[in-house]
Amino acid sequence: MDVISLRNISISFDGEPVLKSISLNIRDKEFITLLGPSGCGKTTTLRIIGGFTKPDRGDVFFDGQRINGLPPYKRHVNTVFQRYALFPHLNVFENIAFGLRITKTPEKVVRQKVGEMLSLVNLSGFEKRQSGALSGGQQQRVAIARALINKPRVLLLDEPLGALDLKLRKEMQGELKNIQKRSGITFIYVTHDQEEALTMSDTVVVMNAGEILQVGTPEDIYNEPRNAFVADFIGESNIIPGVMPADFAVDFCGGRFECVDKGFEKDEPVDIVLRPEDLTLIEAGNARIHGVVRSVTFKGVHYEIIIEGMGCMWTVHSTDYAAVGTEAGLEFEPFDIHIMHKS
Amino acid sequence: MAPEKLVRRFWESIRHIKTFIYRFYVWLVLVFFYAPIFVLMVFSFNNSKSRTVWLGFTFDWYLQLFKDETIMHSVYVTLVVAVLAALLSTVLGTAAAIGIAGMGKRQRALIMNVTYIPVLSPEIITGVSIMLLFVWSGLKLGMLTLLLAHISFDVPFVILSVSPKLRQLDPHLFEAALDLGAKPMSAMRKVILPQIWPGVITGMLMAFTLSVDDFVISYFTSGPTSQTLSITIYAMTRKRVSPEINALSTLLFIVVLTLLVIVNLRQSRDNKQPQRKEEDVR
Structure with a gap:
């Protein structure tokens, strides 16, 4: 069952085509990675799924329903932003609780759910910390917990590990994969790091210059690259x-x-x-x-x-x-x- | 004494004289600025109508201020107009700043320049042109016109105070709030407003100060029953010569000075804050 389908999506910024009629089906509960060099349109694709950018042409389907005009706050999709975008005036607890506060959830439920999320991302005991006083890796985890608390069907991650050092990045790769398996949520992951894409994904989508070049399992992409660009980009x-x-x-x-x-x-x-x-x-x-x-x-x-x-x-x-x-x-x-x- | 030592002594004394001249000059400037105000303040406590001879200390002039109906009415007008103008221009200016922040580069540059024009243009031109607009549109000069005029010159200062705060924001904060289910207005209230709040408050204090302080524009846009303090002081100097003026001016000066000090302190603190945060992360 496809949770998200993109049909012939095109968009240009200032006359520059950024996506050239791309189509993509994303299966429920899979870890799918959009991989490509910067400027290939992968982040734009993610923003279209999140509802932050409207495509010039083409349709977005969620569970078979067309959601082109649906604003972000009505989509069952949550996002982990590139530089986390934590709310600086709120502490860790309130950052994670934000989505629940919007729906006026009773205080008892809020406490319980935030507690669960904190232990999921290994940050129990950090409730009262201000987001500015956390390390990059910790901010990253808060951003993930905040996005997961609404129990979205799909989680969008825009180069979430880009700002971390190599060792921490490796650790977080494993943790993200675990969280994805345990929560059963579809992860759509954007990165330019081919090694990261191969390690974590069920499906890799290789993009360049606004086009999808190849979709397949990491093994397929590595062993049977469809053209010279894919072969060169993947290893x-x-x-x-x-x-x-x-x-x-x-x-x-x-x-x-x-x-x-x-x-x-x-x-x-x-x-x-x-x-x-x-x-x-x-x-x-x-x-x-x-x-x-x-x-x-x-x-x-x-x-x-x-x-x-x-x-x-x-x-x-x-x-x-x-x-x-x-x-x-x-x-x-x-x-x-x-x-x-x-x- | 060895000649090198003498030479060194000579240059040293030259340097001392130089520092002295620099300092003396600064003090001279300050004296020119503040001596008249200082004299005015001292004579507001003089137990005589004389403005040249000191005849002992008194609070009488201050007490008389509070008995003078004209003055008390103008205090009332000044405060009402300043408070309302500050509140309304803060709402308008903050909304405008948020709108400007969402514009494209070229549009934003254009609007910001337009915003600067009233700040830089001579007050008398602003005052006369606003008065002409009111006369042309048939509005009777009074409290309302005064308020409208004050809002119009306050708004740019609020925009200029809020805009830098918006520029410091992570551009994804608003989207993150929407993403988590907040409707646009609620995202504004819960995420953007708390971030720019210091700038909003500083802008509001600034607007209040400017309103209390203003003479020229008020002079052209107020009616006979809606005179502000500065206009009353001006009128008093033409009719009767009374030390009450000294007392009133002293009070006004101290109020405006205090507000300006607060605004300046807030601004320098606001500008320091983002740097401190970056250090924390490291």
Whole structure:
């Protein structure tokens, strides 16, 4: 069952098209991430679902009902804003209770529900603190508790972890995922961080320049990127131009390679993706792909090695070391080759 | 004595003289500003009608003020007009500031400049033009016209006092309130107003002060039965020469001065607040 559907949504700001007729279905209770570089229209999409921005054309459906003109305060959708937007004149308790105060909930119920929310986000005992006296991570949790207390069907999160440091971000990723599972609320999450998107989501929507490029599970998006942009944006890739002479065969770098893809036109020009971690370093002598090592960078778990050869720069992630200036060869298996239509 | 030492002494004394001249100059300016008011205050306690000879201390002139019906009536007019003008211009000015904050960049710049014009233009022109408007529209000059005129010159000051507060706001606060179920008016009342409240109060005090203080515009827009204090003082200086004027002026001066000090203190405190908050977060 789709909780939210977008149909042919278009919008421009000052004559600049920001969304170009996008359509998207969001299933109930899923964790869906809108992923893309800044300016791709992901935040605008979120604001249209929240009711803060009206699309120029197209429809928004909630549970099958058209909600285009419905103001934010009548939608069963709540938002965690990018810089939290906590109310500075209220303490933690009153910030979280805000939604209940609006509906004139009895004091006893307010106390009980705010208490539940505080323990959900691990902030029990912080009731009396002023929002200005909290750390970034704590403000973040208050913002989440405040948005969840109205029991929305859908929670919108606009780069909620953007302002946190790396360690805290990792912790919060796990916590958010837990909260989503426990509460059974649909999360629509906006980020430009591909690693965050892959870690947390059930579904990833890759966007660029106002268009949706690909929708799929994190595995699908990573393993079967639909075009060069997606491949490049989701993790590092070597993208090489080639031609498909027949099913299960592809020509690039002056050679014919076996692959597992089929269904392309005969001699169709394609982009070939080879992930850096799928390439293995071997002796240069008997390798079909070989070149000169141009740089080696230590990355912790592996070395990032750049090899120049066969008219390309190859990025390799390997636990083996190769000295700069030496000859090196590359090897890969047929299923490591991902083939995409030219975009 | 060694020659270098002498030279150093020489420059040192030059520096001392320089500081002395600077300080002397500042004091001179202050004396020019405040000596007349100081003399006026001193002679408001003089036990004589003379304005040059001191004949002992008295409170009589102050007591007589309260027996003078004309003066008491003008105090009443001044306070009623100032309070009403302050309240109404605060409501209008705050609403205007919120509207201006929601405008686009170019529109906002235009409106803010229009707002500045009455603040900068000569009072006499504002006064005469408002009077002409009332005469043209057939309104009889009196309490109402006085009030309208005061509101019109108070509103820009309220806008200028509230606008900076709105600029400091997180632009998503209003949306966050709507998101949590608050209707627009209730979001304004529960979230935006508490944030800009210090600016609103400062604007209201400012408006009140300006109303009490105003002479020129009131002179042109008040009727014979609605004279403010400053107009009464002006009229008194033309008819009878009485030390009551000294007493009345002293009181008015002290009231306005106190209000201005409060407004200034509030403004400098308001400007400090956001910085302090940022430090807290760090």
